[in-house]
Amino acid sequence: MTLSEARVEEGKTALAERKIVAPPKNVLFATDFSPTSESALPYATAICRRFGSTLHVTHVLSDTSLLAMTGGVDYVSMGTIYESALQEAQEKIEHMALRFEGIPHHTHVRHGLIWQNLSEIIAEKEVDLIVVGTHGRTGLGKLLLGSVAEDILRHAPCPVLTVGPKVSGRAKLPAFPATGRDLAPIELEVRQILFATNFAHNAPAVARAAVSLAGAFHARLTLLHVFEDYTHLGSQPDLIEQGVRRLHELLPNDVALQYPPETVLEFGPAAERILRVASAREVDLVVLGARTAASAGSTHLPWTTDHQVIAQAHCPVLTVRE
Known part of the structure; x- marks a missing residue:
């Protein structure tokens, strides 16, 4: 269940075009x-x-x-x-x-x-x-x-953009015809972006990528953290406040978006909750921090989470590593 959902300050509504991550060449x-x-x-x-x-x-x-x-x-x-x-x-x-x-x-x-x-x-x-x-x-x-x-x-x-087998709805781009050229160029429309993080060491860099994309597409941005172990919630009620604060702190101070970003906290299995939020908000892109080959002991989202999200998401998934 969702225990906290908060809007980031309304003042960040200008300068949406400012680039903090260069577009791909x-x-x-x-x-x-x-x-x-x-x-x-x-x-x-x-x-x-x-x-x-x-x-x-x-x-x-x-x-x-x-x-x-x-x-x-x-x-x-x-x-x-x-x-x-x-x-x-x-x-x-x-x-x-x-x-x-x-x-x-x-x-x-x-x-x-x-x-x-x-x-x-x-x-x-x-x-x-x-x-x-x-x-x-x-x-x-x-x-x-x-x-x-x-x-x-x-x-x-x-970064790697992965298109899984269940991409559908607005996020699914039409396939090219089997023969001949496409009659009209296919355009990518991104209205909703979901950035899911467990506060790994490179989370600020991944957040900057998500913010940059939200600015480039004039999209709404949701920042999500999932507490998989919430057994200490009763004795540490400030965990919710800390989670929201840490999500806010990932937002670059010098960049504002057309729409105020939102923060969401969920409790339960990470992949399941990420997919649930993505579906409920009809997101067009999920952004995750990717583990490196040498970071098996790190706090990045585990491979099982990445696998499940990529395999089940109804939209493309962008993974960003350090």
């Missing part, structure tokens, strides 16, 4: 050409149109997938299948590029370890946003092969 869209990954493509193109970003569409041919095609280790067959798979991938990615009229873009088809290739492109092209789709059937799910999507979230040096 280079967006990487990782695809395996499946319907799952294709569902994230409209978000990548819409972001690039809105911010004037360059789009990098990337597909990686892994040895594991090629071995699966051969049915075993047959090096003659491997070479033949590799050439065929490479040609097919290049044709698909070139056909995909026909939809990017007016968007600066580059296509990349690589061979080898998936995350290694993606990380090289991220570094080479100075990528500052990654867009991926996931089916969410096993936790976060498998985007390309194995735990590639989780590798991206754990290791990516930039």
Whole structure:
């Protein structure tokens, strides 16, 4: 149940356009050409149109997938299948590029370890946003092969926008037609943003990203903290006041938004409460702080929470790491 909901002071209603986090210059869209990954493509193109970003569409041919095609280790067959798979991938990615009229873009088809290739492109092209789709059937799910999507979230040096299988309603962008170019550019409309935090050490940086997006889209912003352990609430009634205060303190002092941000405290399982608030407020974007590969003992939202939110959310989820 919700025990506290408070509005931040009404004075923060001007200067909505002030930028505290730069818009992305280079967006990487990782695809395996499946319907799952294709569902994230409209978000990548819409972001690039809105911010004037360059789009990098990337597909990686892994040895594991090629071995699966051969049915075993047959090096003659491997070479033949590799050439065929490479040609097919290049044709698909070139056909995909026909939809990017007016968007600066580059296509990349690589061979080898998936995350290694993606990380090289991220570094080479100075990528500052990654867009991926996931089916969410096993936790976060498998985007390309194995735990590639989780590798991206754990290791990516930039924010990651994940489009899960249950994105629907106003937050769901229409798919591109199977053939031909899109008749009208798809626009990304964000009216409600939910930032959920458990006050990890990089929470201020994640909050700045959420505030910046709220300003850029003239959206309403909700800051949420979930108390999963509230057994001490009776003996420490000031926990509610402390939670609201800490949420307020995450807001940058020098930036104001068109709409006063709201703070919400919830009690219970984190993922369940985040999803409940997101649904009730019909949010268009959830912003979370992501754990790094080396922060297993940190206070970031645990991977199980990230997985559940991404897999169940009716809107895209933006994860931001330090």
